[in-house]
Amino acid sequence: MAAWTYDQVAQHNRRGDCYVILYEKVYDLTDFIPVHPGGPQIILKYAGKDATAIFDPIHAPGTIEKFLPNEKCKGEVDPSTIPEEVAREAENVLKEEEDKRKNLPHVSQCLNLQDFELVARKVLSPMAWAYYSSASDDQETYHENTSVFRRIWFRPRILRNVQHVDLSTTILGHKSSLPVYITATALGRLGHPDGEKNLTWAAAKEDVIQMFPTLSSCSFDEIIDARKDGKPIQFFQLYVNSDRNIVLEMVRKAEKVGIQALFITVDAPQLGRREKDMRMHFDDAGTNVQNETEDEVNRNEGAARAISSFIDPSLDWEVAEWIKSQTKIPVLLKGVQCWEDCVLAAEKGFAGVVLSNHGGRQLDFAPSGIEVLEECVDALRIRGLFPNPHFQIFVDGGIRRATDVLKAVCLGATAVGIGRPFIYAMSAYGAAGVSRAIQLLKEEMVMDMRLIGATSISQLNPSMLDLRAMHHHGQTIAPRTQSNVLQPHADGPDSSAAAHGAKSRL
Numbered sequence: 001m002a003a004w005t006y007d008q009v010a011q012h013n014r015r016g017d018c019y020v021i022l023y024e025k026v027y028d029l030t031d032f033i034p035v036h037p038g039g040p041q042i043i044l045k046y047a048g049k050d051a052t053a054i055f056d057p058i059h060a061p062g063t064i065e066k067f068l069p070n071e072k073c074k075g076e077v078d079p080s081t082i083p084e085e086v087a088r089e090a091e092n093v094l095k096e097e098e099d100k101r102k103n104l105p106h107v108s109q110c111l112n113l114q115d116f117e118l119v120a121r122k123v124l125s126p127m128a129w130a131y132y133s134s135a136s137d138d139q140e141t142y143h144e145n146t147s148v149f150r151r152i153w154f155r156p157r158i159l160r161n162v163q164h165v166d167l168s169t170t171i172l173g174h175k176s177s178l179p180v181y182i183t184a185t186a187l188g189r190l191g192h193p194d195g196e197k198n199l200t201w202a203a204a205k206e207d208v209i210q211m212f213p214t215l216s217s218c219s220f221d222e223i224i225d226a227r228k229d230g231k232p233i234q235f236f237q238l239y240v241n242s243d244r245n246i247v248l249e250m251v252r253k254a255e256k257v258g259i260q261a262l263f264i265t266v267d268a269p270q271l272g273r274r275e276k277d278m279r280m281h282f283d284d285a286g287t288n289v290q291n292e293t294e295d296e297v298n299r300n301e302g303a304a305r306a307i308s309s310f311i312d313p314s315l316d317w318e319v320a321e322w323i324k325s326q327t328k329i330p331v332l333l334k335g336v337q338c339w340e341d342c343v344l345a346a347e348k349g350f351a352g353v354v355l356s357n358h359g360g361r362q363l364d365f366a367p368s369g370i371e372v373l374e375e376c377v378d379a380l381r382i383r384g385l386f387p388n389p390h391f392q393i394f395v396d397g398g399i400r401r402a403t404d405v406l407k408a409v410c411l412g413a414t415a416v417g418i419g420r421p422f423i424y425a426m427s428a429y430g431a432a433g434v435s436r437a438i439q440l441l442k443e444e445m446v447m448d449m450r451l452i453g454a455t456s457i458s459q460l461n462p463s464m465l466d467l468r469a470m471h472h473h474g475q476t477i478a479p480r481t482q483s484n485v486l487q488p489h490a491d492g493p494d495s496s497a498a499a500h501g502a503k504s505r506l
Helices: 006-010 041-045 063-067 084-102 113-123 126-133 140-151 197-206 220-225 244-256 302-306 317-325 339-347 369-382 402-410 420-429 431-452
Strands: 017-022 025-028 073-077 169-171 174-176 180-182 209-213 234-238 262-265 331-336 352-355 392-396 415-418
Touching (some): 017 041, 084 113, 113 126, 113 431, 126 420, 140 369, 140 402, 180 431, 197 209, 197 420, 197 431, 244 317, 262 317, 317 331, 339 352, 339 369, 352 369, 369 392, 402 415
Parallel strands (some): 180 209, 180 415, 209 234, 234 262, 331 352, 352 392, 392 415
Antiparallel strands (some): 017 025, 025 073, 169 174
């Protein structure tokens, strides 16, 4: 393999003659520019330069090998020829990352899930923070997802023997230590070098289920290989590609590696306008799990749109039923937002639904999952479809406390999915942070179940709730109690209500 100097690579810096450095190797991308899934702009931006720093957090291992023939690797760059200012810039980035993590409070100082969000804000790059925290339009749905839980109150029962509390449950036939699973959230390596593997390791340790995403920045195989002794149980969230052969290939791969359920995302025929993300002018492409093709993408529209061009807006009931017919794995619909579609899913033989508005990242003023849950259970019960061992209902969005989990289960949910809080915990502390977050939920749940008079998940029921205020949408509710986990390091707006997601406008 030929040795290159940095200056030699730098001469190949235009559309008709474009070389890029990735992982100290030199690649000729001239012929690849027109067919790059992320468009030509990002390649041209780094023409003649080292693109590793922008490439690595977004692309799963194997991406280069998948898209480029071996002859496009022209050799290795001699590190000694890298200009001092370029090397110093890379070193400064690494040092800045190390310094951020050194100054974080110990993970034991995080006492609730919101604490991890405050800590993660100190670690994440502006681009990563914008991607993880963004929501659609004016973020009304995003805030409603948490506010709605504060309009549901308990009706505690007393004088019950609550010495022994059992949090365990069964989700789609699989045991879980509590009615919570890690739901799919994309681009994990934006937050931590080990990405989604952190979630796999923590899920195995805490005996909970992991759903991992189509748009993971660790490869499918990496996440599967991170399992140990068959743990954790894993579900797969599927974005449907317009190329049905790719869809079928992904289904077959899921079957082969022991994925236990497929969750088809049905609330994203088009990505919502996540303006915080869009303002970062994200200019990289997605992962290697989709053979996406596009002629033109506006790189000024943020990470979400940059990685999602492959999603098929023609996805309908017929296609969803076709996917279900192609596998014996249970297939569920993720993103149901009204009782009519929930009933249709049950009638058409799907294994369940996730009542979800995509974490407030799609349609603003879409209903919260917990509010839809009540109407879905009522509609299913009238039709003799609930309770139903062959059709389970899940909820995600806005769940930050064990009380939120209990409210959903009381209303009929089998379990709830939690996304952002675990991503924030992972970003700050890796797998140890995710384990700590799950442990905190377990501690809260034991306490809360004792206080409402329940000793097992099966005892939770609607009579334990006061729902009279749940449907009152017209009142803005202030953010939950502030945390002091970062007070010793507080410096400006990051430690304010804004860090908890308090609404602000330009």
